[in-house]
Amino acid sequence: MSCDKGLSDRLSAFVADCRFDDLPPATVRSARWVLLDALGVMLGASGMAGEVAPFVRVAAGDGPCRILGMGMSATAPMAALANGAMAHALDYEDALDGAPIHPNASLVPTLLALAQAEGGVDGRRFLTALVVGCDVGCRMAMALRQRMEVGGWYPPPILAGFGAVAGAASLLGLSERQVRDAFSLMLCQNVMPGEIKHSQGTVIRAVREGFPAQAAVLSALLAREGVAGFEEPLEGKGGFYALYAGGRYDTGDLLDGLGQGFWIEALTFKRWPSCRGTHAMIEMARAMQVAPQDIARIEVGVDAIQTMLCEPLARKQAPATAIDAKFSIPFTLALALVRGDVGLDDFDAASLADPAVLAMAAKVAPHVLEDADWHGAGGHLTLHLHDARSISAQQEDALGCPARPLGQEALVAKFIDGAARAKVPPADPQGLALAILSLENCPDVGALL
Incomplete structure (x- = not known):
């Protein structure tokens, strides 16, 4: 001090x-x-x-x-x-x-x-x-x-x-x-x-x-x-x-x-109308361009700040309000994977109840990466596919920051x-x-x- x-x-x-x-x-x-x-x-x-x-x-x-x-x-x-x-x-x-x-x-x-x-x-x-x-x-x-x-x-x-x-x-x-x-x-x-x-x-x-x-x-x-x-x-x-x-x-x-x-x-x-801590996940999901039906489970690596966007997990996988959905990595990631992007029209009552989005969000399993230092602006994403393949990516500074x-x-x-x-x-x-x-x-x- x-x-x-x-x-x-x-x-x-x-x-x-x-x-x-x-x-x-x-x-x-x-x-x-x-x-x-x-x-x-x-x-x-x-x-x-x-x-x-x-x-x-x-x-x-x-x-x-x-x-x-x-x-x-x-x-x-x-x-x-x-x-x-x-x-x-x-x-x-x-x-x-x-x-x-x-x-x-x-x-x-x-x-x-x-x-x-x-x-x-x-x-x-x-x-x-x-x-x-x-x-x-x-x-x-x-x-x-x-x-x-x-x-x-x-x-x-x-x-x-x-x-x-x-x-x-x-x-x-x-x-x-x-x-x-x-x-x-x-x-x-x-x-x-x-x-x-x-x-x-x-x-x-x-x-x-x-x-x-x-x-x-x-x-x-x-x-x-x-x-x-x-x-x-x-x-x-x-x-x-x-x-x-x-x-x-x-x-x-x-x-x-x-x-x-x-x-x-x-x-x-x-770039996206949700908590900054969700943006890296959205960006990586959009870049992967994987068909939703091919995804078996999803692993996300977060830093300590982003834990608030994943806990409690059941609530974040099925948020009850638009603002809670915007503060949810599972839900916003599911939107990106199912709909291809996340926009202003994706947080209405119909979206919060969309069976395809909720089913995808239920596949998300977060874990904390203790050595991550991206201060909520990055993330690690792995999509495990039904054919036993997996696709991984890491982004430390999502689009919109001064460097990007x-x-x-x-x-x-x-x-x-x-x-x-x-x-x-x-x-x-x-x-x-x-x-x-x-x-x-x-x-x-x-x-x-």
Whole structure:
């Protein structure tokens, strides 16, 4: 553990001081891609994910902000709640391989709500806030030296929430002291219990990002109004790392290169709408091109992170909800083997009850490879055939990571597909995509949407 009394202050100063002119061109390009990808996923969820409907009903009302893809308005905190619920509902948003965080699923809804509530937020200001928030969330995740699950927590939305409040503080132009106050206020609100993984019938795991997005908006606005926080919200004896990681963290991962290198350039964009830990299995299955009827049994080798995608095995072989199916290696692998691919339309009620898919999932036997170090982004797959042959493959970095990127053309196509699935689709999705890809020239991001 490193104990640096200036940790909260130094991170707060970075948030308060970072400007668009400090960002390298590659960082700005990555930020544009993040926004494009996130908006397409959220729009798609507005028309496809029934889990978000209660959030929309509760959030809708008079206000300056839009609930994406719904044709409804709301106040900033409530818009962040509804749009945040959409951000992860399809499990199709970006991720940081090697860390327990989807850094932008809370951040983008937070920034959209505040940009519309404030008015006149230009593209340079918006992109800077996006970069800053993503960087803080990723750094806080990378600095962990004890898994948050040890204390019974579910880390992705907790960590992303702190990135979201950092981005909110940047967008609102808060001072260093106010940023620290915003971190403190976020600490008072942002929790997510590990029970989210263990309860079979809940869909909270799908809509989880709505809660930190709403809390981030409230925290930043309250800090701007002068609500004082703690001196050490991150490193204090009752601060973030003490509460969530037993005080075990590395200051170097938080502060080294701060303001010089940005984690937004290291993100993975998803090719398939399921947990990142399933992607290597899907990719290998598609490449093998084996007839489903020829498969007798299936062995999958996973790392420690991916065990949550295989346990309890009977539940993962026959998931009851779409979100549980998306967090299942047996089910998503079976989809790939039976249907040839895994898409947005493969998690409806009919798919969850498909006899061919369920029969294939029942053939999957996982085992942990103790020396695997692919951090949930890889896997080993062996198909044993009825004729006694076997086919094996190993993939350590599934498609979509920085080393094997999707590229801008694929991200635009993904956005267009998501926009077309919205309950109320945008009038000109191609034009909107082009505007996002030159967002630094936009005079008012809130009005653009």
